[in-house]
Amino acid sequence: MSCQTPIIVALDFPTRDAALALAGRLDPSACRVKVGKELFTRCGPSIVEDLQAKGFDVFLDLKFHDIPNTTAMAVKAAAELGVWMVNVHCSGGLRMMQACREVLEQSGGARPLLIGVTVLTSMEQADLADLGLDIDPRQQVLRLAALAERAGLDGLVCSAQEATALKAQSPGLQLVTPGIRPSGSAADDQRRILTPAQAMAAGSDFLVIGRPISQAADPAGALAQVLAELG
Ligand SMILES: O=c1ccn([C@@H]2O[C@H](COP(=O)(O)O)[C@@H](O)[C@H]2O)c(=O)[nH]1
Numbered sequence: 001m002s003c004q005t006p007i008i009v010a011l012d013f014p015t016r017d018a019a020l021a022l023a024g025r026l027d028p029s030a031c032r033v034k035v036g037k038e039l040f041t042r043c044g045p046s047i048v049e050d051l052q053a054k055g056f057d058v059f060l061d062l063k064f065h066d067i068p069n070t071t072a073m074a075v076k077a078a079a080e081l082g083v084w085m086v087n088v089h090c091s092g093g094l095r096m097m098q099a100c101r102e103v104l105e106q107s108g109g110a111r112p113l114l115i116g117v118t119v120l121t122s123m124e125q126a127d128l129a130d131l132g133l134d135i136d137p138r139q140q141v142l143r144l145a146a147l148a149e150r151a152g153l154d155g156l157v158c159s160a161q162e163a164t165a166l167k168a169q170s171p172g173l174q175l176v177t178p179g180i181r182p183s184g185s186a187a188d189d190q191r192r193i194l195t196p197a198q199a200m201a202a203g204s205d206f207l208v209i210g211r212p213i214s215q216a217a218d219p220a221g222a223l224a225q226v227l228a229e230l231g
Helices: 016-024 037-043 046-053 068-080 094-107 125-130 137-151 160-169 196-202 219-230
Strands: 007-010 032-035 058-064 085-089 113-117 155-157 174-177 206-209
Touching: 007 219, 016 037, 016 046, 032 046, 037 046, 037 058, 046 058, 058 068, 068 085, 068 094, 085 094, 094 113, 094 137, 113 137, 113 174, 125 137, 137 155, 137 160, 160 174, 160 196, 196 206, 196 219, 206 219
Parallel strands: 007 032, 007 206, 032 058, 058 085, 085 113, 113 155, 155 174, 174 206
Antiparallel strands: none
16 A cells, blocks of 8 residues: 555554554555554564554664664564664664665665664753753754765654754755644653644654554544644
């Protein structure tokens, strides 16, 4: 099934039943889905297969971060699951990202998009300072983006707040942006947020939306409202 919208719904649930119940209320032509650390750790690779069987493209959001060989082998395993998108932390460094790209090139055939996580959307300048990084989040994102581009990655996870600057610096990279909050929604633990329409106007290619859809009384209705807002 080919998906025409930029929406990726985060299935952040503690059980297979809960994740599949939400997936069952969504249309695979209206959104892709994201399997993250909680769901994957609970259910393992079979949850990816279950979602693919329902017709969904799956973004495996495990944010691999390790030495080059270990990370590349994890990316290879994800590719063998047939996921649509997989990601690694850019802060693993140039050689790590290059190893991941190379392992996908060597595998031949259809391969997932390889995306680099820059600065988590839950972080603001004070959080970077706590890590000893005396830098504005946007500057750190741009720095990591340049490294990801050198490594040959397909795109980045970033805040939509950085999308315009990133498209100017690295127009070839796909921008995957969590921290999306329809107006009136709670920010929760997110710090660098934009609305869906603001994010698309800024240059995002894909919008990751979790709780505003998954915790809504009517998740399909919440998704439809976002799509309507995007026109
Ligand atoms: O920088 C990042 C990277 C990943 N995420 C993930 O996106 C979703 C967002 O969920 P919400 O409920 O819409 O906040 C979640 O699965 C995160 O793990 C992110 O938020 N920021």
